[in-house]
Structure formats: C-alpha cells, structure tokens
Amino acid sequence: MTHSGTSGGDGGTTGARRRLVLLLGAGFTVILIAITIANAESMMSDFASAGIAVTRTHVWVWEVSSIIAWLSLAPPVWYLIAKVRPPRFTWVQVALILVLATVPVSAWHIGLMIVLRKAFYAFEGQAYHFFGPLKNALIYEYRKDVGTYLQWAGMAAVAQWLLANADAAAAPREEPGAAFLAVADGSVTHQVPVAEIDQLTAAGNYVEISWGTRTLLHRATLAAVEAELGDAFVRIHRSRIVRRGAIRRVETDRSGDFTIDLASGVSVRGSRRFRAGVQA
Known part of the structure; x- marks a missing residue:
C-alpha cells in the first residue's frame, strides 16, 4: 500500500x-x-x-x-x-x-x-x-x-x-519546535513534517499517511494518530482525517455527505456525521 x-x-x-x-x-x-x-x-x-x-x-x-x-x-x-x-x-x-x-x-x-x-x-x-x-x-x-x-x-x-x-x-531540517511524526519503515524511520501531511486513512492495524507524492504505512490506530496531531487535523470520515490547511474546496451532496478537494489535487469523500468538524 x-x-x-x-x-x-x-x-x-x-x-x-x-x-x-x-x-x-x-x-x-x-x-x-x-x-x-x-x-x-x-x-x-x-x-x-x-x-x-x-x-x-x-x-x-x-x-x-x-x-x-x-x-x-x-x-x-x-x-x-x-x-x-x-x-x-x-x-x-x-x-x-x-x-x-x-x-x-x-x-x-x-x-x-x-x-x-x-x-x-x-x-x-x-x-x-x-x-x-x-x-x-x-x-x-x-x-x-x-x-x-x-x-x-x-x-x-x-x-x-x-x-x-x-x-x-x-531531508531538510525544520526550525526548532516544528512538529514531526515519526514513521518506521523497516530499518528506516521517516521524520515526517506534520505540515506536509495531507490526509491519513485507517488500514487495519495501520494508518496510511499521504505525504506529498508518497504514502507511508504507520503501525498505529487512526484515533491515536489523530490525538497526537491535534486540532490542525479534522476527521471527515470514521476512517480518514485531513489537514485543515490542505483543504481547498468542500462540496456537499443532498445526502449531507461531502467531497473535499485537497491542495495536492486529490479529492476525498467525507461523511455527513463529521460535516460539523469541517465547518469549525
């Protein structure tokens, strides 16, 4: 993946x-x-x-x-x-x-x-x-x-x-105090700048992290990662969270479900249950 x-x-x-x-x-x-x-x-x-x-x-x-x-x-x-x-x-x-x-x-x-x-x-x-x-x-x-x-x-x-x-x-080093997410990949640990993460998706016992053109696989639950990342990210589906700063467009369906266009050009679906969080 x-x-x-x-x-x-x-x-x-x-x-x-x-x-x-x-x-x-x-x-x-x-x-x-x-x-x-x-x-x-x-x-x-x-x-x-x-x-x-x-x-x-x-x-x-x-x-x-x-x-x-x-x-x-x-x-x-x-x-x-x-x-x-x-x-x-x-x-x-x-x-x-x-x-x-x-x-x-x-x-x-x-x-x-x-x-x-x-x-x-x-x-x-x-x-x-x-x-x-x-x-x-x-x-x-x-x-x-x-x-x-x-x-x-x-x-x-x-x-x-x-x-x-x-x-x-x-990899370029960010200023002191910048937020990173440590993601292990075999013998390599990626220090992923949180500000560069577009979305995170649950995948069983793992979380898929969209980082630029890459997708990393992180052994954790989506809830745990969401708590670690804080308010800069918002849950749009029970299995997906996105970075607020990456959201470029939100289109709501008649059902209340919605589609989000991210800065990367990717479109992701959100559930009406989490619509209020996007508006916040």
Missing part, C-alpha cells in the same frame, strides 16, 4: 541521491559486464574441453539473451522487494512470497530467452533447440534461475536501503 517513497521514493530527488543512483547504476553495469564475459569465456572453455563444437557467436547469443531476459525482470523484482517487507508482512510471509515468485520469474526468463535465441538462429537460417541433449533442461535452468533471482533480489534490497537512508540524511 505504499508508493515509491517508502523504499527510497521519487519525491524530492536530492543531489546526494542522484549521485548514489549513478554510483549504484555504474557498479551494477560493471558487475553485469564482468559476469557476462566470465560466463561466456567459461562456457567456451567447457565446450572445448568436452570436444563440443560451438561457435563463439552462439555462446555470446546465449549469454546476451539471458541477460536481456533478466534485465526485463528488474522492474518487477524491484517492485516486489519494495512491497513485500515488514511490517506489511511477517518475515515468514516474506520468505514464502519470495520463494513462490521463483516460479513465474524463472518461467519468464526461460521463455524470453528462448524467443530471443530462436529469432537470432532464424536470422542465420538455423533452428535453435532448447530441449537438446541436456536432460531435464527446465529443472536445470530453474535451479540456476533461483540463484540468480536471489542475487538480484538481494541487490534490490540493498539498493533500496541505501536510497532510503540517503533520502533520510538529505
């Missing part, structure tokens, strides 16, 4: 964060190139030792097609790591989800890899056969894919942790 802000976010990109993104991207690229070269050369050596005739071009096609397939999986793996984490899920649930994800991840990798290789071989006027002399080719590839997938997931987790900490370190 969180947007990118809880995992490094895209709101308020700082110079430090941009430098970290470039550094991570450069490091990832160097590692990817090194692994690709090492794998291709190792494969050539293994085929030569086994007396199997294979062209260097085909070996590189196999490696590059695999890398392209993995790169296509980078966004969903990144999204999965950003979303599936405590406190949204228990560690047992996280482990189970990550294990179950190995099946569709491997299926996509193998499928796209085969399509790319068949296309190249067809261009050469040849035929590519994935199910060749190797027995249990799918199981063999799956075992390899699990290891690679866990590496990518681990790199995504580390990168998101570094980006989240870069955001926290670069």
Whole structure:
C-alpha cells in the first residue's frame, strides 16, 4: 500500500541521491559486464574441453539473451522487494512470497530467452533447440534461475536501503519546535513534517499517511494518530482525517455527505456525521 517513497521514493530527488543512483547504476553495469564475459569465456572453455563444437557467436547469443531476459525482470523484482517487507508482512510471509515468485520469474526468463535465441538462429537460417541433449533442461535452468533471482533480489534490497537512508540524511531540517511524526519503515524511520501531511486513512492495524507524492504505512490506530496531531487535523470520515490547511474546496451532496478537494489535487469523500468538524 505504499508508493515509491517508502523504499527510497521519487519525491524530492536530492543531489546526494542522484549521485548514489549513478554510483549504484555504474557498479551494477560493471558487475553485469564482468559476469557476462566470465560466463561466456567459461562456457567456451567447457565446450572445448568436452570436444563440443560451438561457435563463439552462439555462446555470446546465449549469454546476451539471458541477460536481456533478466534485465526485463528488474522492474518487477524491484517492485516486489519494495512491497513485500515488514511490517506489511511477517518475515515468514516474506520468505514464502519470495520463494513462490521463483516460479513465474524463472518461467519468464526461460521463455524470453528462448524467443530471443530462436529469432537470432532464424536470422542465420538455423533452428535453435532448447530441449537438446541436456536432460531435464527446465529443472536445470530453474535451479540456476533461483540463484540468480536471489542475487538480484538481494541487490534490490540493498539498493533500496541505501536510497532510503540517503533520502533520510538529505531531508531538510525544520526550525526548532516544528512538529514531526515519526514513521518506521523497516530499518528506516521517516521524520515526517506534520505540515506536509495531507490526509491519513485507517488500514487495519495501520494508518496510511499521504505525504506529498508518497504514502507511508504507520503501525498505529487512526484515533491515536489523530490525538497526537491535534486540532490542525479534522476527521471527515470514521476512517480518514485531513489537514485543515490542505483543504481547498468542500462540496456537499443532498445526502449531507461531502467531497473535499485537497491542495495536492486529490479529492476525498467525507461523511455527513463529521460535516460539523469541517465547518469549525
């Protein structure tokens, strides 16, 4: 239930964060190139030792097609790591989800890899056969894919942790006495300026906090957070409160329920039971 802000976010990109993104991207690229070269050369050596005739071009096609397939999986793996984490899920649930994800991840990798290789071989006027002399080719590839997938997931987790900490370190400090709401997100605690919160919504045992372009998940009850924030916020529904200063327009229906337009451009619904609080 969180947007990118809880995992490094895209709101308020700082110079430090941009430098970290470039550094991570450069490091990832160097590692990817090194692994690709090492794998291709190792494969050539293994085929030569086994007396199997294979062209260097085909070996590189196999490696590059695999890398392209993995790169296509980078966004969903990144999204999965950003979303599936405590406190949204228990560690047992996280482990189970990550294990179950190995099946569709491997299926996509193998499928796209085969399509790319068949296309190249067809261009050469040849035929590519994935199910060749190797027995249990799918199981063999799956075992390899699990290891690679866990590496990518681990790199995504580390990168998101570094980006989240870069955001926290670069966050502007408010004047003494400014109100903040401490929101824990895994190993990171966001110090959210109360004056920048637009709305808060109950979500089970959590509260969704709309902070600029981000939505943070805070383990608390809406009533407890409302008491902590004070009169600067008003309840408009049993499951939602908004900051008074963010209200730009209130439109009341015949039923007495109403719609509030916030400064962020978002419209939220209010219940007639809480209409008096908006008017106060």
